[in-house]
Amino acid sequence: xxxxxxxxxxxxxxxxxxxxxxxxxxxxxxxxxxxxxxxxxxxxxxxxxxxxxxxxxxxxxxxxxxxxxxxxxxxxxxxxxxxxxxxxxxxxxxxxxxxxxxxxx
Numbered sequence: 001x002x003x004x005x006x007x008x009x010x011x012x013x014x015x016x017x018x019x020x021x022x023x024x025x026x027x028x029x030x031x032x033x034x035x036x037x038x039x040x041x042x043x044x045x046x047x048x049x050x051x052x053x054x055x056x057x058x059x060x061x062x063x064x065x066x067x068x069x070x071x072x073x074x075x076x077x078x079x080x081x082x083x084x085x086x087x088x089x090x091x092x093x094x095x096x097x098x099x100x101x102x103x104x105x
């Protein structure tokens with residue numbers, strides 16, 4: 001399966017789960033979708049960790065590096081975080097689109 005196909009399947013699962021949770025919890029499908037969009041955005045922020053390549057360096061109590069710098073691993077981590085962020089914004093896009101077209105969720 002291509003990465004785009006995996007992302008689309010994950011997106012559909014997040015939208016369906018958010019709508020189902022909103023419907024079952026009786027908070028409304030729209031609120032469920034809003035909360036389903038919050039999850040990936042918060043996850044992306046924890047993945048990226050807002051610090052650049054230096055965040056890949058862990059240190060012991062004595063100050064010695066644990067891992068060293070690994071720019072490729074950091075790039076993959078940032079790409080994964082941005083993918084989660086895009087998923088959260090896309091879920092909110094579905095919610096905004098339905099509101100813009102007059103569909104009440």
